[in-house]
Amino acid sequence: MQMSREEYAKYVVRVSPKSKLVKDIIWAFVVGGLICALGQAFTNVFTNLGLDKTGAGAATSITLIFLSALFTGLGLYDKLAKHAGAGTVVPITGFANSVVSPAIEFKSEGYIMGMCAKMFSIAGPVLVFGISASFVYGLVLLIL
Secondary structure, eight states: OOOOHHHHHHHHHHHSOOOOHHHHHHHHHHHHHHHHHHHHHHHHHHHHTTOOHHHHHHHHHHHHHHHHHHHHHTTHHHHHHHHHGGGGGOHHHHHHHHHHHHHHHTGGGOIIIIIIHHTTTTHHHHHHHHHHHHHHHHHHHHHO
């Protein structure tokens, strides 16, 4: 079947699923906001338990990472991400999910060559470029 470029473009528009952009943006905003609100609630709880601001922040980070890893392991994080999209990529929970997901996926290949070797396959580039960018940024600040 021969089609011109224009015919093909019309065909693609006709058969492509319609975007639910507004709905997706709202869900991402709501879920991302709820995750951040949960983090603030944990910070308030830890502060009320007597931790200083730095300690409460660290305890909150640890709690959110643990919950994200737990929910990823139970398969709940992926179900949430299916509906919430980018809202689940709130930095700390999204990062924990990106470390745990490949570890679970490659567990069958063994603990060393499977789980441990593949654990940072998604998060590794983020770490490398994040650390590199922060080094360059710090160097620029030092020079200026």
